[in-house]
Amino acid sequence: MNLIDGIKKILDHNGILFLGSGFSTGGKNFNGQNMKTGAELSRAICRNLGIKESDNLSISSQRYIEDPKCKKSLAEFIEFLSKELVCTEISQDQKIIANLPWKRIYTTNYDNSFELASEECGYIRSSITITNKRYKPGRQLEQAIVHINGSILNLNEESFYDEFKITDENYTKAGLLESSWKKMFDSDFISAECIFFIGYSLQYDQELVRHIANLGIKHKCFFIDRDFDDDDKEYMISRYGSLEKIGVDGLAKKILKVKSTYLPNIQMQKLCGFEKRDLSTYYTEKTYTSVDVLKLLIEGKLVTGYINQKNYCVSRYKIVEQIEGLLKYKNIVIIQSKLGNGKSILLECIAKQLVAKYNVYFVNSVEYLIEDMNYIQTCSNRQTILFLDDYGYYISLLKELGNDFPENIKIIMTCRTSININLYSDLIERYNYDPENIEIIDIDRMNDSDINEVIKILNNSRLWGIYDRANDSQKRKLLINKYDRQISKVFYLLLDSEVIKKDITNIVDSIQKKVGLFDFVLAQAINNICNLKFSYSDILEYTEISDSLLRSYIVDKHVRELLIVSDDKFTLSSSIFSQYIVREGKMKNQILEMLKKIYYKCSLFDDAYGKYYQQRRNMISRSNISLLLNTEVEEKLGKSDEELILNYYDNIKNLPTASENPYFWLQFGITALNLDNYQQASIYFDNAYTNALKMKNFDTFQIDTHKARLLLCSEMNKNSTNSNDAMETFFKAHELLLHNSNKGEKMRYVLRQVGRYYEYYSYYLSIFSEDEKKDFISKAYEMRSRFEGYFCSLGNQKVSIEICRAYLNYRKIFEKTGYLLKLKETDRYYNEKVCNNYLMAK
Numbered sequence: 015m016n017l018i019d020g021i022k023k024i025l026d027h028n029g030i031l032f033l034g035s036g037f038s039t040g041g042k043n044f045n046g047q048n049m050k051t052g053a054e055l056s057r058a059i060c061r062n063l064g065i066k067e068s069d070n071l072s073i074s075s076q077r078y079i080e081d082p083k084c085k086k087s088l089a090e091f092i093e094f095l096s097k098e099l100v101c102t103e104i105s106q107d108q109k110i111i112a113n114l115p116w117k118r119i120y121t122t123n124y125d126n127s128f129e130l131a132s133e134e135c136g137y138i139r140s141s142i143t144i145t146n147k148r149y150k151p152g153r154q155l156e157q158a159i160v161h162i163n164g165s166i167l168n169l170n171e172e173s174f175y176d177e178f179k180i181t182d183e184n185y186t187k188a189g190l191l192e193s194s195w196k197k198m199f200d201s202d203f204i205s206a207e208c209i210f211f212i213g214y215s216l217q218y219d220q221e222l223v224r225h226i227a228n229l230g231i232k233h234k235c236f237f238i239d240r241d242f243d244d245d246d247k248e249y250m251i252s253r254y255g256s257l258e259k260i261g262v263d264g265l266a267k268k269i270l271k272v273k274s275t276y277l278p279n280i281q282m283q284k285l286c287g288f289e290k291r292d293l294s295t296y297y298t299e300k301t302y303t304s305v306d307v308l309k310l311l312i313e314g315k316l317v318t319g320y321i322n323q324k325n326y327c328v329s330r331y332k333i334v335e336q337i338e339g340l341l342k343y344k345n346i347v348i349i350q351s352k353l354g355n356g357k358s359i360l361l362e363c364i365a366k367q368l369v370a371k372y373n374v375y376f377v378n379s380v381e382y383l384i385e386d387m388n389y390i391q392t393c394s395n396r397q398t399i400l401f402l403d404d405y406g407y408y409i410s411l412l413k414e415l416g417n418d419f420p421e422n423i424k425i426i427m428t429c430r431t432s433i434n435i436n437l438y439s440d441l442i443e444r445y446n447y448d449p450e451n452i453e454i455i456d457i458d459r460m461n462d463s464d465i466n467e468v469i470k471i472l473n474n475s476r477l478w479g480i481y482d483r484a485n486d487s488q489k490r491k492l493l494i495n496k497y498d499r500q501i502s503k504v505f506y507l508l509l510d511s512e513v514i515k516k517d518i519t520n521i522v523d524s525i526q527k528k529v530g531l532f533d534f535v536l537a538q539a540i541n542n543i544c545n546l547k548f549s550y551s552d553i554l555e556y557t558e559i560s561d562s563l564l565r566s567y568i569v570d571k572h573v574r575e576l577l578i579v580s581d582d583k584f585t586l587s588s589s590i591f592s593q594y595i596v597r598e599g600k601m602k603n604q605i606l607e608m609l610k611k612i613y614y615k616c617s618l619f620d621d622a623y624g625k626y627y628q629q630r631r632n633m634i635s636r637s638n639i640s641l642l643l644n645t646e647v648e649e650k651l652g653k654s655d656e657e658l659i660l661n662y663y664d665n666i667k668n669l670p671t672a673s674e675n676p677y678f679w680l681q682f683g684i685t686a687l688n689l690d691n692y693q694q695a696s697i698y699f700d701n702a703y704t705n706a707l708k709m710k711n712f713d714t715f716q717i718d719t720h721k722a723r724l725l726l727c728s729e730m731n732k733n734s735t736n737s738n739d740a741m742e743t744f745f746k747a748h749e750l751l752l753h754n755s756n757k758g759e760k761m762r763y764v765l766r767q768v769g770r771y772y773e774y775y776s777y778y779l780s781i782f783s784e785d786e787k788k789d790f791i792s793k794a795y796e797m798r799s800r801f802e803g804y805f806c807s808l809g810n811q812k813v814s815i816e817i818c819r820a821y822l823n824y825r826k827i828f829e830k831t832g833y834l835l836k837l838k839e840t841d842r843y844y845n846e847k848v849c850n851n852y853l854m855a856k
């Protein structure tokens with residue numbers, strides 16, 4: 015790209031400007047003198063102090079307020095700087111440059127020359143310093159001027175130390191790269207089609223200079239400087255971009271020449287990854303039919319315009335009201351549930367309720383996060399609600415907001431329960447969210463009003479099938495007792511008939527005969543069940559089938575029953591329907607073969623870029639693979655299923671994004687341990703530890719938890735009569751669990767293993783000496799505080815069945831000992847959280 019092309023990019027609104035002190039010298043200050051460069055300002059400071067002149071601005075400034083030989087007061091220094099740095103007159107050349115539609119302007123200058131030039135050209139640009147909050151309602155960031163080192167317009171005795179980086183001491187404080195503005199800076203420089211540096215010296219701010227170089231933008235950078243004869247300087251600039259020794263006046267002439275003939279190609283700013291909802295989203299003149307209801311329940315195909323219509327969907331109105339109330343004093347509401355229990359539909363019902371009072375946006379992509387966030391903040395005339403469906407895919411957004419959460423934004427987001435435990439901990443521990451500002455709502459089980467809604471919906475559309483003649487009371491009992499108050503299980507009420515099962519068999523037989531179609535269905539099923547969010551083009555690439563071939567198959571009635579045509583794309587139905595197809599089609603082997611193929615394809619070229627990081631993590635998660643094998647997360651997998659998973663892990667273990675991933679080796683080790691392959695599990699856990707050491711701040715708490723389980727199980731498997739070995743192994747396992755950094759909800763992983771203590775103690779009871787028994791019991795009692803802390807952390811939640819069993823087993827160790835009395839307080843906390851009386855500690 016040459017200079018003329020770069021100027022055209024600016025006129026197209028695609029240019030970034032970066033100013034150094036060389037830009038300002040054309041203007042005049044309060045004293046009627048030319049604005050000074052950094053070195054010239056330093057010499058002026060020295061003259062004012064009556065000391066030997068120096069070009070080092072930071073040292074001269076430090077001496078002004080600190081050197082006992084010559085110092086003056088801070089107030090005097092601010093007055094001096096104001097006269098030197100407040101620009102009162104600018105040149106015509108500066109105005110020509112300011113009169114361009116720069117996307118944004120960054121400057122290391124303290125002065126207001128660009129603000130003044132902008133005003134005289136009719137531009138009202140926001141003037142910002144990096145100590146300002148990143149997100150502020152109504153702030154105009156388009157074409158904003160960002161002062162990296164502080165602005166003379168904001169200078170006072172308080173801001174001097176907080177944001178004005180001029181003294182040597184102030185320069186050591188956190189700068190742009192440590193601020194909440196860094197992400198916008200990076201995004202601007204990467205996405206801009208050209209960057210112009212005017213009068214900027216590469217000698218200063220070396221950390222910032224290196225950072226800019228590491229962005230890989232040399233090909234679109236122009237350095238505008240005066241004419242000089244310095245080979246070293248010219249060489250240095252050439253390493254970072256193209257040098258144009260034409261000065262501010264020469265650039266102004268070039269701009270005028272290009273503007274006289276060039277017609278800009280301007281594209282209006284718009285949302286890219288965020289989707290705005292309004293009242294019209296939830297209105298249609300059409301009336302839904304029973305077919306629409308069936309498509310919603312089976313295929314998950316929601317028509318938002320029907321949500322306002324009675325008996326179309328389960329509105330969960332009590333939960334909606336609860337969440338609306340929570341928004342008054344919570345920043346974030348997390349909705350969690352198992353697969354298929356209606357999180358996505360609930361989001362739409364909440365949005366429908368809130369859209370009249372709030373700006374409502376659904377986040378579909380964070381590829382253009384900075385642009386979208388800037389846009390919605392600019393347009394923010396009232397409170398904004400962001401909706402994130404499966405928030406694990408939008409972690410970059412949550413990271414961005416963590417340290418500087420906007421006062422006018424609330425977030426409602428969903429997650430599967432099994433995943434939320436870890437993601438929620440990351441929000442608190444890694445991204446600096448305050449747990450007091452977050453509420454978690456579990457929606458797995460319908461309340462009585464939800465059940466009444468389901469009955470009315472199925473009654474109205476006559477979808478009860480064999481239960482059509484049952485009365486409402488009988489239907490209510492059916493939904494509560496047989497289907498466990500879960501929306502996902504209502505799906506099976508609709509599908510579990512011999513006719514439909516036979517139809518599914520015919521569909522599977524049909525698609526298996528068509529080249530590539532079976533693979534496409536498997537890939538779509540994996541995409542739905544594991545919620546991988548791969549695009550349609552991704553699926554086509556992974557399965558090596560063309561869109562045109564798919565279209566040729568759609569004439570088959572079985573294919574039409576299985577695939578949904580939407581927005582010119584073919585997709586499988588809902589995650590629950592996908593799981594049903596896998597189960598009824600007996601596809602376990604094929605589904606894991608396809609999972610291996612997808613992991614290989616998206617792993618091979620993604621190691622460096624990380625575009626599919628979350629997808630790859632989900633594809634090695636045992637909880638997701640359990641769903642593929644049609645088993646609930648809480649249920650124990652059978653041996654044949656565990657062997658399928660072990661084989662899957664074995665096939666991908668040498669891929670670049672698995673081989674050095676401690677999380678992968680942990681999952682592999684757990685699977686080997688479940689199959690009682692203790693030696694194999696030990697090796698894989700060691701692999702996990704080794705690779706964790708290579709990663710910055712990686713906490714091995716998950717590995718420690720399962721390593722403790724391995725130690726206990728493998729020791730019992732030895733069938734040894736050596737009590738010393740048994741005690742030594744117990745001590746090792748106990749230390750891993752006692753000092754484990756799991757906390758809050760995640761502590762249940764640790765406590766589950768503590769529940770094994772009683773089994774271990776009973777196994778070796780006959781060979782333990784009296785002293786060894788006392789030592790064992792004493793050590794085991796140390797876990798009391800971990801149980802107690804966990805029970806207290808649950809809030810209004812109940813203790814899960816698995817932890818109830820673990821605690822009750824743990825208590826058995828202390829029977830007929832004085833320790834049982836010491837557990838009374840812990841028992842009290844436990845009994846308050848128990849869901850059934852028969853599980854209470856007595």
